Amino acid sequence: MIAGQLKPEQFDGYPPEAKRLATSHIALLRQLPLGFLPLLLKELIVYDWKFPAERKELDKQFTYLASLSPAQFDREMSSFSGLRLSPELENFDWINKPGIFSEQLSAHLWATHQIDTFRAAAVGYVHKVNASERHEPLPLPRLGIVLVGRGVTASKHPLFRKLRPQGVYFKQVNADNAHKQLMELLDERAQAHPLAFGHWYIDGSTSDTQFHSGVTCVSYASLQSVRTVLVDKIEKAYESGMGSEALRTMLAEMRPEALGSKALSGDLILDRFQISLLTEGSGTQIYSTTFVQWAAREALRRAQPLTLFARFAPRQRERSMKEVLAGTLLTPGLDPEGSLIDADMGAYYTWLNQQRLSGSGESRFLVWFEDHNEVLAIGPEVARGAELDRPIVFEEILKQIA
Amino acid sequence: MRTATGAAAAGSLFGLAPLRAHALPKGRKAVVVTFGGGARDEETFMPEGQENIPHLLNELIPRATFFTQVVNRGILGHYVATASLATGVYETFNNFAAVPPDNPTVFEYFRKDLKRPAFDTWVVAPSNGFNRIGESDNRSYGAGLGAGVILPKRLLASALAPGEGNKYDHLLRDNYETPLYAPQLSGNGIELHELAEVMKLSVADFVVHAKTLDSPDELSVYIARQLMRQLAPSLLWITLHDIDVAHAGAYSLYINGIQRSDRLCAEIWRAIESEPEYAGKTTMFILPDFGRDSDTDAGGNGFQHHRTGDQLSRTTWMMVLGPGIRENVVVDRPVQSTDLVPTLGGLFGFQAKFSQGRPLTEVL
Numbered sequence: 210m211i212a213g214q215l216k217p218e219q220f221d222g223y224p225p226e227a228k229r230l231a232t233s234h235i236a237l238l239r240q241l242p243l244g245f246l247p248l249l250l251k252e253l254i255v256y257d258w259k260f261p262a263e264r265k266e267l268d269k270q271f272t273y274l275a276s277l278s279p280a281q282f283d284r285e286m287s288s289f290s291g292l293r294l295s296p297e298l299e300n301f302d303w304i305n306k307p308g309i310f311s312e313q314l315s316a317h318l319w320a321t322h323q324i325d326t327f328r329a330a331a332v333g334y335v336h337k338v339n340a341s342e343r344h345e346p347l348p349l350p351r352l353g354i355v356l357v358g359r360g361v362t363a364s365k366h367p368l369f370r371k372l373r374p375q376g377v378y379f380k381q382v383n384a385d386n387a388h389k390q391l392m393e394l395l396d397e398r399a400q401a402h403p404l405a406f407g408h409w410y411i412d413g414s415t416s417d418t419q420f421h422s423g424v425t426c427v428s429y430a431s432l433q434s435v436r437t438v439l440v441d442k443i444e445k446a447y448e449s450g451m452g453s454e455a456l457r458t459m460l461a462e463m464r465p466e467a468l469g470s471k472a473l474s475g476d477l478i479l480d481r482f483q484i485s486l487l488t489e490g491s492g493t494q495i496y497s498t499t500f501v502q503w504a505a506r507e508a509l510r511r512a513q514p515l516t517l518f519a520r521f522a523p524r525q526r527e528r529s530m531k532e533v534l535a536g537t538l539l540t541p542g543l544d545p546e547g548s549l550i551d552a553d554m555g556a557y558y559t560w561l562n563q564q565r566l567s568g569s570g571e572s573r574f575l576v577w578f579e580d581h582n583e584v585l586a587i588g589p590e591v592a593r594g595a596e597l598d599r600p601i602v603f604e605e606i607l608k609q610i611a
Numbered sequence: 612m613r614t615a616t617g618a619a620a621a622g623s624l625f626g627l628a629p630l631r632a633h634a635l636p637k638g639r640k641a642v643v644v645t646f647g648g649g650a651r652d653e654e655t656f657m658p659e660g661q662e663n664i665p666h667l668l669n670e671l672i673p674r675a676t677f678f679t680q681v682v683n684r685g686i687l688g689h690y691v692a693t694a695s696l697a698t699g700v701y702e703t704f705n706n707f708a709a710v711p712p713d714n715p716t717v718f719e720y721f722r723k724d725l726k727r728p729a730f731d732t733w734v735v736a737p738s739n740g741f742n743r744i745g746e747s748d749n750r751s752y753g754a755g756l757g758a759g760v761i762l763p764k765r766l767l768a769s770a771l772a773p774g775e776g777n778k779y780d781h782l783l784r785d786n787y788e789t790p791l792y793a794p795q796l797s798g799n800g801i802e803l804h805e806l807a808e809v810m811k812l813s814v815a816d817f818v819v820h821a822k823t824l825d826s827p828d829e830l831s832v833y834i835a836r837q838l839m840r841q842l843a844p845s846l847l848w849i850t851l852h853d854i855d856v857a858h859a860g861a862y863s864l865y866i867n868g869i870q871r872s873d874r875l876c877a878e879i880w881r882a883i884e885s886e887p888e889y890a891g892k893t894t895m896f897i898l899p900d901f902g903r904d905s906d907t908d909a910g911g912n913g914f915q916h917h918r919t920g921d922q923l924s925r926t927t928w929m930m931v932l933g934p935g936i937r938e939n940v941v942v943d944r945p946v947q948s949t950d951l952v953p954t955l956g957g958l959f960g961f962q963a964k965f966s967q968g969r970p971l972t973e974v975l
Contacts, residue, residue: 319686320703324920328910370659491915492859499860506912527856527864529825534771550863558906558913565909 210304212246213239222305224257234271240282241274244292244327247303247310254307258481260406262513273341285337288330292323308461348402349515350571350589352611353563354391355505356520357552358578359414360545368549368578369585371557376574376587377595379606384582387603391518391577392418394611398516399423406478406512411504413497413522425512427483427504429497429522431473436494438468439487443494460488482507496524498548502555509562519559520579521552549578560587573610586610638892641933641955642883643848644876645696646899647689647737648855649917649927650869653906656928663869666877667930671897673939675932676974680945683901683925687917692900692948693736693850694744699952699966711743711753714965717952718758719746721846724961730809732758733844735835737827737852749965758848759809761838763830769803770818810837825871828853832875836882843888846959851875857903860915880932894933894958894974896951902927931974942973 217232231238231253238246252259252267259267277285295317303310318324358364369378399408400421409425410416416428442463446456465473465480473480486507492499498521505519526544556576563572573588584603587593588610654660656679661668685695688706695702698714718732734745742765746757807813824830828851835849854868876897883889904911905923917924929951932938949968956963957970 316705319688319920320705322684322701322703328920490860492861496859496861502860503912524861527861527867530827530830531822531824534822544863547861547863550866551861554862554914561906 210300210302212241212243215239215304219304223254227253227256230256230267230271234275237271237274240286242286242290242292243294243299243303244314245286245289247307247314250304251307251311255481258478260478260482260512262406263511269342270338273338276341285334288326288333292318292327293321309458312457344567347515347568347571348404349398350573351514351563351566351568352394352398352516353559353572353574354395354516354518355552355556355559355574355576356388356391356518356579357556357576358545358549358581359521360523360543361549361578361581364546364549364578366546366550366553368553368583369556369576371554372560372574372576372585372587373596374594375560376585376591376593377597379584379586379597379601380582381598381600382577382582382584382606383600383602384577384580384584385603387577388579390603390607391575392420394607395424395516395518396420402515404515407514408516409505409508409512409514409518411501411508411517411519413501413520413524425479425508425514427479427486427508429500432483432487435468435473435484436487439463439494442468463488482511496551497522498524498551498555502551502558505555505559506562509559509566513566517559517563519555521548521555523548524551575606575610639959640843640845640889640893641847641896641958642879642889642893643846643896643951643955644879644898645693645848645850646854646872647693647741647850647852648857648868648899649687649689649901649903649924650854650872650899651903651905651914651923652926652928654866654869654914660869663866664873666873667897670877671880671930671932674936675930676937676940676942678929678931678942678946678971678973680943681898681927681929681948681950682945683927683948685948687901687920687924689852689855689900690741690744693741696898696900696948696951697744697848698747699949699963699968701949701967709743712747713749715747715749715752715963716745716757717955717963718846718848719749719752719756720952720956720961720963721959722756722758723752725959727845729755729759730842731844732846732848733838733842734758734760734848734850735831735838736760736762736850737831738762738764741850758846761834763834764827766803766806766817766834767821767830770814770821810834810841812837812841826853828868828871828875832878835879839882839886839889843886846955849879854899857914858916860912862914865914883933891934894931894936896929896931896955898929898948898951899927900948901925931971936974940973942971946971 215235215238217235220228220231223231241249256264256267298314298317301310301313318327395408395410400423403423406425408423410420412428414428415430416426446459463484465484468484473483486493486500486504490503493503501519501521505517508514508517523543523545526541528541560574563574571589575584575586577584584606586606586609591609655664683692685692685701686703686706691702691704691706694712697716698712700714702712702714704710704713721727721732736744742760742762745760747753803814806817820833821830831849831851835847838844838847851872853871854865856868857865880895883893883895901917902924903914903917904919905921906913908919908921911919947968949966950971951968952966953963953968953970954974957975
């Protein structure tokens, strides 16, 4: 298939909104090189299940590409046009299976030592697309809240080492009612600034808190049945001798209904998102700490929320070889101390991912060692690289960042 | 050690002596330890990571020449990258396929050029995917000229009682990049019945010992030590893999893997120093196959994977120690991971004809 010969009816297999977008931009699509077009289609084919912010991002790409003069367009695409593709890739059904094409393209680029060229071209393209947009001011600064260390009674692990240079490390916080205050803060922000998928709560255990409408909730426990079905399918694939690449494809194409989850949340977009956390994430099926970190990353990257509240919980313990061989501990216990270390790094990654979004200069961030008196706060009004040893009540810290 | 304790007599009863390698000129030996799960500088030699590697830092580095920039320009998948380390060529085969390297391995150069017997070079590798790493399909080398390959986890699975295997499936899932990986095995990997014959290790003893260990890498080092005692190969290659648990996304487990690798490297060095066949004539190379993604690259997820191809994921380190190696020396110039094979060639006196790398003169 040659891009220049694309016809509208070739997008009949696309969901309605994706098809509308493809056919309305078909003249543009016909001009794109094969080292680029299927990657755009990979995003386009799932347009109907994308968050509003993601749709805006894709729309922005079409606007940017359409705005280029012929000479600019050729220059922008030259690195992608220069990629040497194999006949197998050229003949692949990249219109209907752009995801599989993307995986095969990636393997081909690594094997032919073109990955660095591709990477540089892709990074340059994204920068230019982003630079082409005038960012509207946010209705309120973004706020990230992370709770770590649930279930840990005492720890010698030095917390927040990677985040300390960015804010103030409060070491004697009176954190009575801190959890309640933070939940109320999330709820208040969602009420005051309603926005589809604009305010998130992610929990490594159960999400039993009742919010007013407007808070998107995801929890590890609520996906228990889906995880069980998924692990069973993986086991069966393993027994059948399925190769790893085929497995990845199988997982990537898995739909909620295939996992017995016709209605996880009642929202098709959110259901797709939750399934993707388990089918595209690595380790999210096994460790709740990985699940929370990855869910926070993906929520920030895709939905670009104004508020994200992530609460880590103890993950299951990794069994040693001798424990496995002894046949004991078939149901491993929890590892709160290890989970605290995971979550500490997860908090740092959540802050990094928040800072990749627009309005980063005004963003706020707070991480609390749950049920303990250690807090780290980051914000434009907060000092950087400071430590506070004197007692302080939690409300005072909230005032500095909220 | 066995000679010193009188065990050599028992060994000879079991036909051990004929399997021993003939002495090379000067009796030189080399042990290569790779981490088949990339480790980042941040968690190892950068100031914040040094707490994870007390043995490398305090025991081995003072005795080593340390290369601070070892760049891997190839595919960042563990099997293909380890194969590239072993051939000195950036191999381009599918990382998830059970195929031999395209180019001759260091083991083939070693055996063919130096006319070494099969039992003089061994690979102890973590997983099924590495079973073809011992020899290439290069026409001039290849079949019959490679190293023996031992996959301890596979041996363990074979040794367990029938029906028990399913309980230990996850131990066999040898590539953390995917939940599954079980390629069809072929090649010259050692099988269970050979374990007893080659290493004088009963299956029962092997299983009993395995049940005292915490991780597959500890099992690999146990097997390596058996090889050193029984066969004393001149070229021994050990690939550790526990670090690659990082793909599961749990930072504490990744750190545990680094700390265990650090401890095991020191154990291997102590074994070298304590085994009469090795002491004073063995050069040890330690290097990760590559790094992992940086925290700041939006395309990755930090330590979890090695998918971006960014500079951090491509750059790692190597330490070399042993007789004649300058101690406490740091080499800051960039070198490549493909330089390992020609360096081993310079050490042993073989010609790595197909290698793309260059001998590291600092350790020759």
